[in-house]
Amino acid sequence: MKGSLVVLFGFLLSLQSFAGAISGQPAPDFSVMDVSGKMVKLADFKGKWLVLEWYNKDCPYVRKHYDSKNMQALQKTYTNKGVSWVTVVSSAEGKQGYQLPAEALSNMQKEGSSSTHLLIDKSGVMGKTYDAKTTPHMFVINPAGVVVYAGAIDDNDSSNPKVIPTSTNYVSAALEASLANKPVQVSSSKPYGCSVKY
Amino acid sequence: MQVRSFFVAILGILSLFSSIVLAAESKTFYRNEQAEVRLLYPKSVGAIQEHWAIEFDLKKDWHIYWINPGDSGASPKFQFQSNELKFGAVKWPVPHRIPLSHLVNYGYKDSVVFPFQVQTSGAENNQATIDLEWLVCKVECIPGFAKFHVEVPLSKMVDGRSEWDLKVKDKINQTVTLLPHENSHSVAVKSMNLKSGVLQVNLEWPTEFGEIEDVFPSNGEYFATQKPTFEKVSETLYRVSLVRQEGVSSETLMSPESSLGFINVVVKDKSFLVELTGKVSQSPEGAQNRSGMVSIPADQSYMIYLVFAFLGGVILNLMPCVFPVLSLKIFSFAKDHQSHLKEGLWYSLGVIGTFTLLGAILLLLKSLGTNVGWGFQLQHPLVVSVLVLLFFLMALNFFGFYEFGDSLMNLAAETDYKSRKWKGASFWTGVLAVFVAAPCTGPFMGSALGAASVLPPIPSMMIFVMLGAGLAFPFLVLAASPTLLKYLPKPGAWMETFKQFLGFPMLLTSVWLVWVLNSLLSPDAGVLIICLLVSVTFFIWWAQKIKNQKTKWFIHILNVFVLVWGFWTIYQMDLSFKGQSINRTSEQDPGHKLEPSIWQSFDPIKIEKDLLAGKSVFVDFTAKWCITCQVNKKNVLETDQITKYFQDHNVSVYRADWTKYDPVITEALSKVGRNSVPVYLFYKNGNLDPIILPQLLTSKDIETLF
Numbered sequence: 001m002k003g004s005l006v007v008l009f010g011f012l013l014s015l016q017s018f019a020g021a022i023s024g025q026p027a028p029d030f031s032v033m034d035v036s037g038k039m040v041k042l043a044d045f046k047g048k049w050l051v052l053e054w055y056n057k058d059c060p061y062v063r064k065h066y067d068s069k070n071m072q073a074l075q076k077t078y079t080n081k082g083v084s085w086v087t088v089v090s091s092a093e094g095k096q097g098y099q100l101p102a103e104a105l106s107n108m109q110k111e112g113s114s115s116t117h118l119l120i121d122k123s124g125v126m127g128k129t130y131d132a133k134t135t136p137h138m139f140v141i142n143p144a145g146v147v148v149y150a151g152a153i154d155d156n157d158s159s160n161p162k163v164i165p166t167s168t169n170y171v172s173a174a175l176e177a178s179l180a181n182k183p184v185q186v187s188s189s190k191p192y193g194c195s196v197k198y
Numbered sequence: 199m200q201v202r203s204f205f206v207a208i209l210g211i212l213s214l215f216s217s218i219v220l221a222a223e224s225k226t227f228y229r230n231e232q233a234e235v236r237l238l239y240p241k242s243v244g245a246i247q248e249h250w251a252i253e254f255d256l257k258k259d260w261h262i263y264w265i266n267p268g269d270s271g272a273s274p275k276f277q278f279q280s281n282e283l284k285f286g287a288v289k290w291p292v293p294h295r296i297p298l299s300h301l302v303n304y305g306y307k308d309s310v311v312f313p314f315q316v317q318t319s320g321a322e323n324n325q326a327t328i329d330l331e332w333l334v335c336k337v338e339c340i341p342g343f344a345k346f347h348v349e350v351p352l353s354k355m356v357d358g359r360s361e362w363d364l365k366v367k368d369k370i371n372q373t374v375t376l377l378p379h380e381n382s383h384s385v386a387v388k389s390m391n392l393k394s395g396v397l398q399v400n401l402e403w404p405t406e407f408g409e410i411e412d413v414f415p416s417n418g419e420y421f422a423t424q425k426p427t428f429e430k431v432s433e434t435l436y437r438v439s440l441v442r443q444e445g446v447s448s449e450t451l452m453s454p455e456s457s458l459g460f461i462n463v464v465v466k467d468k469s470f471l472v473e474l475t476g477k478v479s480q481s482p483e484g485a486q487n488r489s490g491m492v493s494i495p496a497d498q499s500y501m502i503y504l505v506f507a508f509l510g511g512v513i514l515n516l517m518p519c520v521f522p523v524l525s526l527k528i529f530s531f532a533k534d535h536q537s538h539l540k541e542g543l544w545y546s547l548g549v550i551g552t553f554t555l556l557g558a559i560l561l562l563l564k565s566l567g568t569n570v571g572w573g574f575q576l577q578h579p580l581v582v583s584v585l586v587l588l589f590f591l592m593a594l595n596f597f598g599f600y601e602f603g604d605s606l607m608n609l610a611a612e613t614d615y616k617s618r619k620w621k622g623a624s625f626w627t628g629v630l631a632v633f634v635a636a637p638c639t640g641p642f643m644g645s646a647l648g649a650a651s652v653l654p655p656i657p658s659m660m661i662f663v664m665l666g667a668g669l670a671f672p673f674l675v676l677a678a679s680p681t682l683l684k685y686l687p688k689p690g691a692w693m694e695t696f697k698q699f700l701g702f703p704m705l706l707t708s709v710w711l712v713w714v715l716n717s718l719l720s721p722d723a724g725v726l727i728i729c730l731l732v733s734v735t736f737f738i739w740w741a742q743k744i745k746n747q748k749t750k751w752f753i754h755i756l757n758v759f760v761l762v763w764g765f766w767t768i769y770q771m772d773l774s775f776k777g778q779s780i781n782r783t784s785e786q787d788p789g790h791k792l793e794p795s796i797w798q799s800f801d802p803i804k805i806e807k808d809l810l811a812g813k814s815v816f817v818d819f820t821a822k823w824c825i826t827c828q829v830n831k832k833n834v835l836e837t838d839q840i841t842k843y844f845q846d847h848n849v850s851v852y853r854a855d856w857t858k859y860d861p862v863i864t865e866a867l868s869k870v871g872r873n874s875v876p877v878y879l880f881y882k883n884g885n886l887d888p889i890i891l892p893q894l895l896t897s898k899d900i901e902t903l904f
Contacts, residue, residue, distance in 0.1 A: 023445045060333075060341045061272075096338050131444075133301060134270045150445060157272040158331055159341035188445030190419045194339045195270040195301050 020131035023150045023187040027141045030126040032088070032119040035101040035108075040086070040117050047143045049083040049178065051171065053115070054090060054127065056097030056135035057107055059194035060159045065136065066111055068161035071153075075114040078175055087115040090127030095197035097135070098122065124198040134193035140174045140184075149174035151189035228344035232257045232334045237346050238311070238370055242353040243283070243318045244360030251313040251370045252276065252288075252330070254306075260336045261305045264293035266418040266459075268303035272333045272341075276312070280326035286315030289377050292462060292469045293414055295425070297810055298337070300803055302423035304414055311373040324350045378462050378469040385463065385470045388435065390478045392448050396439045397421070399461065399474065403436040408465045413438050415474075417459030420446050425810065427887050438463070441886075452478045500657060507661045511668020514635045517825075520669075522700035523592070523634055527627060528676050541624040542670075542677030548628020550666035556632070557662030561655055577859045579718045579772045582711055582823065583727055583765060585633070589708040590731050596701030598694075600738050628670065635669060714823040717857050719771050726771075730764040733757070796841060800854035800863060805881075812884035814849045814903075819867060819877040822857040827876040830895040840900050847904055 021027050027050075031041045053071070056062055065071040075085050089104060091097035099107060101120055108118050121127055130139065140149035149170060156167040174184045226237035238251040254262055254274075263273045278285035289312065293304040318324050328346040333339050353360050379385075384404045391398040403410075410428040415421035424441040431437045438461065442451070450456055458474035514520055527545075594600060676682055708731075716724040737757035741750050798804065800817065808815050818835060820827035834840055844851050854863045856875055867873055870890065878891035880903055891899050 020444060058338070060339060157267075158275060159272065159333065160331060160343065188443075190443060191270075192267075192272055193270065194335075195298055197337070198299060 021129075021139055021147050021150055023147050025147060027139070027145050027147050028129045030129060032121050032126050033101075034117045034119050035105040037101070038117075040119060042141075042145065045084050045086075045141070046145065049078075049143060049175065050141040051078065051083060051085045051175070052130070052139040052141070053085065053087045054132045054135045054137040054196060055087045056089065056091055056194060056197065057099070057111075058096050059135045061157075061193035062135050064159050064161045064164070065153065068164055069112070070161075070164050071136075072112045072114065074169070074172060077172075079114050079116060081175075081179060083175060084116045085114065086117045086119060087113065088119045088121050088126060088132070090121040090124050090132060091197040092124060093122055096194075097197055124196075127196050127198060132196050134191045135196060136193050137191040137196070138171050140171060140178070142178065148178060148184050149187055152191045152193075155189070157192035224349055225345070225347045228330075228342075228346075230342060232260050232336075232340055233262070233332075233342060235330065235332075235342070235344055237328065237348060238366050239316075239348055239350060240360040240362045240367075241350070242355075242361045243316070243324055243350045244353045244355070245318070245320075245358040247286075247315050247317040248360060249313040249370050249374055250316045251311045251373065252328070253309065253311045253369070254332070254334075255309045256307065256334060259307075260334050261296055261303070261307045262310060262332055262334050264304040264306070264414065265290050266304055266414070266416050267333075268296075268305070268418065268423045269301035270298070271303050271305070271335055271339065274312070274330065274332035276314075277329035278314075278326060279329075280324070282319050282321035282324040283326050284317045284319070285326070286317075288312050288314045289374075290462075291373060291376060292378055292464055295412070295423075295810070297807070298335075300807070302810060303335075304423070311369060313370055313374050313377070318352065320352065322352050324352065378464075378471045380471045382470050382472075385472055387472060387474060387476055390458075390474065390476055392451060392478055392480045395442050397442065397451060397458075397478070399438045399440065400431065401436045401438060401463070401472065402434060405433055407468075410436055410438065410463055410465060412464045413440070414462040414464070415440055415459060416461070417457070417474075419443060420451060420456070420458060424886060425884065427885055429887075448480060452480070503661060504664045507664035508668040508671075511665045512671055514669050515672050517635060520631060520635045522596075522703055523627075523631060524673055525700070528673065539678040542674040544624035545628040545631075545677070546667070546670035546674050548625040549631055549670040550628075550663055551625075552629045552632040553662045553666030553669070554659060557659055561658060577718070577821075577823075577857065579715055579723065579768055580765060582715045582718065583723075583730075583768050586708050586711045586715065586727050587730065587734065587761070588633070589704050589711065591734070593701040593704035593708065594735065594738070596697050596704060598698065599735075600742065631669065631673075632666070710825070711823070714857070715768075717822045719768070723768055723771055726764060726767060730761060733760050733764075796844060797851050797853045800852050800866075802862070802866065805850070805852060808850045809881055809884045809886065814847060814883050815879075815881040816844065816849050816851045817854060817877075817879040817881075817888075818852070819854045819856060819863065819872075819875045819879075821855065821875050824875045826893060830876060830878075830893075834895040834897055834900060837897070840897060843901060 027042060029042045031039060034040050057066075062071075079085050087108070089097060089099065099120075104118055104120060108115065119126065126132075130137075136153050138149070138151065138153050139147055142148050151170060153171055154164070154167040154169045156163045170186050170189055173186065177184045226239065228235045234255040236253050236255075238253055240248070240250070256262060263271045265273050267273050276288050291306070291310060291312070293306060296303045296305050296307070326348050328348070330342075330344045330346065332342050334342060355361065384402070385407070386402050388400045388402050390400070409430075413426045413428070415426075420443055422441045422443045426441065427439045429437045429439070440461070451458065458478075460471050460473045463470045463472055515524060712724045712727055715727060734757060737753055737760070741753040741757075744750050744753065797818070805815055805817070818827075818831075820831065822828070854860075854866065856863050856867075864873070867875075867877060870877065870879065870888065876893055878893075878895065879888040880891060881888050882903065889903075
């Protein structure tokens, strides 16, 4: 009964990972409205490379990558290569980063973003399904729907934009390797940034 | 003369001026809305190495981070530049766990002082620049930047010691004494072992240091923020189990290139920094891969499961569902004094065959990806409806309402060897016994079934076979041995009365199953099934009154027709209910008095929060169709005495209701190696390691938890 059954921490692990997108596993399904009123699902991206980016316009770490135009450059480079880029805002109503769809759209245009879709996940369901912890938190999903990278955007958690040129960008590394049919070196890292304001 | 003094004067003014300028350049304080940051340093620097420090004073409710910030945030960064001074690494005081919604950070509130060693090269004028970057958060986060510049002369004291503002020195000294001890000889890592998602660190630990209260890992890439568990393995050995970060493979942790970092081990009045060095081995019990399949455990423990399965099967014979059916059959054997071995064997074949078939179905469903558990048959309204009808018809048979010739329904009849169907009858009795036993999962079966669900196919099927063997065993033994049969009471008129009496437990089982059906669908379903029972009774009565064979057949067909229509309606009800979201609080069915209850519905996020706060948590995995669960609830869990006990000890109690299929609960069950109910888990004082309580609860089991 109590015997030698394994799984000491299985239960707690399950509390964390009963939801969650883990590298090497199929990406969880989602179904969220984007700012133009269209319902966007994971299945819509079948057959394409997909990047998910968690965003909060007031978070200093998001500002680090947007004020320096680093994120916009990534978006432009890879959407030009046929990769779909979805930006997600999981801030709850009244919390930091929350915007009504119209405001969010004009904000994104001001930022110069080339995102394919901007999703307003105000109930936080998509964020919690993916276990998005921070903004930014990045996921790269292959055409078969499997997560090939999950975690931080790069390897330097300073909020100072001047460190960007010397940081290793995990997202572009994963995409470059994948598009060249090579294995992804770093498939998982601990994300940094502000906590998602569920 | 005058010219010289003039030049001296100019030089004096110039040097005075430059020293004012230089002094104005010295910047060792920064303030913004959330924080005051200051450099703590001496007035003159001495020959020996000393601690300087940087102090952060934070606004109320704001916090700053440890070297491993935890799930979010970022640790402060210090960059020292100097030609004359050598700066050592920044030392980190013991952090606190700071929960933030569903995340956990490691950091400091109010104020914190970070000391670091400084050594002069002996220069007269020591200058240094310190670049600071930090993140201070309350809910939102605000980064801060400061650039300190400091100039300190070499000490002119006779003994070469430094000069300090006493208050400043005191502050640094206080902090340094509270820093975790490094390079301790008494506390060190003896060995490290990877086991199912966890890194077990075996620490040499002197008993006089007391019990470990908390452990913080410095490497947040590899280790998650769940509070580790501590287990005293022996007098001088403590086992700390660190939970791995998601996505970190065993290979990464075992490879020599990766530095696992250190752990800050905290006891009551001191703490230690212990480097995680050494080889990491993998647990010999076999790695657990993501699907949760465990490789075949050591032969010894597998054998134990087979034994448990067998015993479980034997005990099933005593369950109120099974006992009436079998006892009657056995008593019918007592009528003659022969061995009924052959019937016993056919019966056993029926039992084992059915169990094996059910096991195969379970495995098939599992391989197809459906997460099912034992008792899954009772989560389907149609199956429950059929069982309601079955038990009702058996009750009618026992009451003597009808006879069915040599069909399987006539269980109490003597075996008619002249009819060629006797083998079949025994076989089908065996099959019936298995279905009838399903609602009553007895003790032992829980863990055996759990093991069956994670083992590879062949060993798993063996467990089902043993269950069947256990169930069939007593019957087989009694059937085979005329001597044993002699000990049974002699047949007589009392047998008829006994048979009728046994009809009542059968009826009660039907009633209970109707209650289950109500929970699965609605009270309307219950009424519908009762109407079907009435209609069946009517048709049977009518058929008995008619002599004409043809009319008899017509009535039977009509009966079946009504039943089919009834079941189809129930099926439709089930379909329409499936559209609704799974309700985990289904303990509140309509018509139940809503009493304020301490029981919360199962919520993994809430449970995790409670555990992180150090609370004790009790989880009751239950289902309406599980009799043992209901008995435990009435006798133990919902009594005033135990309710008070839980409240007195501030235990958060959760109920996971598995009456209807629920993937979250199924997953949670499989994580503790089970796939049936009841399961009772107790997490003491925030400990991540649950105690699994017995399936048949007594008050004592609960009262001895603390």
